[in-house]
Amino acid sequence: MRVVITGILLGCVLGLSSCSSDLSAQTTTHWPISQLDYIGQTVVAHNRVFEHTIVGGLSSIDYDKQHQQWVMISDDRSEESRARAYVGKMTISAHQVSPMKFTQVITLKGKLEKPYPNLPEYLLHHQQVVPDLESLRIDPQTHLLRYTSEGDRKLGLNPFIRDANWQGEYIDSLALPAAILKSPQHGFRDNLALEGSSFSDNGRYYFTSMEAPLIQDGPVPSLTQGAFGRVLKYDRAGVLLAEYVYPIDKLPAKPGLGRHADNGVSEMLAIDDTHFLMLERSGIQNAAGQYHDYIRIYQADATGATNVRGEDKLVAGHFQPMRKRLLLNFESLHLPHIDNIEGISFGPRLPDGSRTLVVISDNNFNASEVTQILAFKVVMAD
Numbered sequence: 520m521r522v523v524i525t526g527i528l529l530g531c532v533l534g535l536s537s538c539s540s541d542l543s544a545q546t547t548t549h550w551p552i553s554q555l556d557y558i559g560q561t562v563v564a565h566n567r568v569f570e571h572t573i574v575g576g577l578s579s580i581d582y583d584k585q586h587q588q589w590v591m592i593s594d595d596r597s598e599e600s601r602a603r604a605y606v607g608k609m610t611i612s613a614h615q616v617s618p619m620k621f622t623q624v625i626t627l628k629g630k631l632e633k634p635y636p637n638l639p640e641y642l643l644h645h646q647q648v649v650p651d652l653e654s655l656r657i658d659p660q661t662h663l664l665r666y667t668s669e670g671d672r673k674l675g676l677n678p679f680i681r682d683a684n685w686q687g688e689y690i691d692s693l694a695l696p697a698a699i700l701k702s703p704q705h706g707f708r709d710n711l712a713l714e715g716s717s718f719s720d721n722g723r724y725y726f727t728s729m730e731a732p733l734i735q736d737g738p739v740p741s742l743t744q745g746a747f748g749r750v751l752k753y754d755r756a757g758v759l760l761a762e763y764v765y766p767i768d769k770l771p772a773k774p775g776l777g778r779h780a781d782n783g784v785s786e787m788l789a790i791d792d793t794h795f796l797m798l799e800r801s802g803i804q805n806a807a808g809q810y811h812d813y814i815r816i817y818q819a820d821a822t823g824a825t826n827v828r829g830e831d832k833l834v835a836g837h838f839q840p841m842r843k844r845l846l847l848n849f850e851s852l853h854l855p856h857i858d859n860i861e862g863i864s865f866g867p868r869l870p871d872g873s874r875t876l877v878v879i880s881d882n883n884f885n886a887s888e889v890t891q892i893l894a895f896k897v898v899m900a901d
């Protein structure tokens with residue numbers, strides 16, 4: 520059954536009317552987290568070399584509770600070094616964060632049991648795919664790795680979700696709905712596809728999120744209106760159970776004349792089976808060509824959201840989106856610099872039993888950007 524969204528709420532989602540970022544105004548919901556208290560940060564040195572690879576492009580982070588370590592994926596398209604993930608040790612106390620000590624490189628491999636190729640190798644042999652890896656999670660039940668790639672429309676390569684062991688060897692993959700796959704004027708947008716993912720805490724479900732709308736679902740965010748992105752829900756057997764619509768904010772600031780600006784979901788993190796932390800990241804270029812990153816963490820609730828699974832095209836007014844509420848605007852931290860935050864994970868518990876939350880930035884292998892890791896204490900709602 521289709522649920523018709525009210526005109527007031529639809530206007531709020533699209534940024535067409537004056538309203539707060541809390542889409543729960545008309546529907547009562549319980550938000551699990553009340554606030555995030557900043558603890559501290561650590562920075563990875565630019566062009567840090569570890570095991571003959573350049574550490575950079577870190578687009579996700581996840582905590583391995585079993586071994587008290589972290590795993591991070593690089594979005595290097597096998598250009599600086601082979602497509603890979605890093606394992607590291609980092610401790611968090613109530614007042615500080617230790618430096619990240621890298622302990623292992625995991626070279627990821629495709630279906631041919633070989634490392635992923637770079638672009639020249641792909642064009643020469645047309646074997647495997649050129650990866651654009653963005654999100655990596657540890658399966659709570661199997662302890663295997665699951666990661667996403669955004670694909671490449673120019674090369675005709677679709678996004679994918681794959682499983683690997685800790686040696687990087689390919690194990691299996693999940694099927695994507697037809698609506699996401701590339702065809703003329705249809706499917707994912709380049710560099711705006713499977714940017715986020717998360718297992719539910721018990722591993723019962725797996726979720727993945729699009730950074731921006733599919734081509735047929737409408738335009739990307741602008742200064743006057745937001746956009747609709749999709750969140751996919753899979754069960755343990757890899758069956759797609761649901762697709763929900765997440766309302767993405769409009770641009771938070773005006774770019775310089777002729778300069779670039781974007782906003783999208785750079786990562787997601789399941790709090791439970793229906794509540795999520797959604798990391799929205801906006802890069803706004805000023806007149807001089809310099810970027811300012813606007814980072815916000817929202818709580819989102821899929822309860823009551825329409826399951827649009829099988830819908831090739833979203834039609835505004837014919838679905839109920841996920842509700843969202845702003846949890847943290849990074850501007851409020853008043854830190855000297857906030858970079859291109861792309862990863863988010865719960866971490867170890869503090870001595871008082873509180874959970875920690877960690878975010879990480881992707882430096883794009885650019886000397887003007889940094890790889891920073893920020894930690895927070897999670898304050899749960901009563």
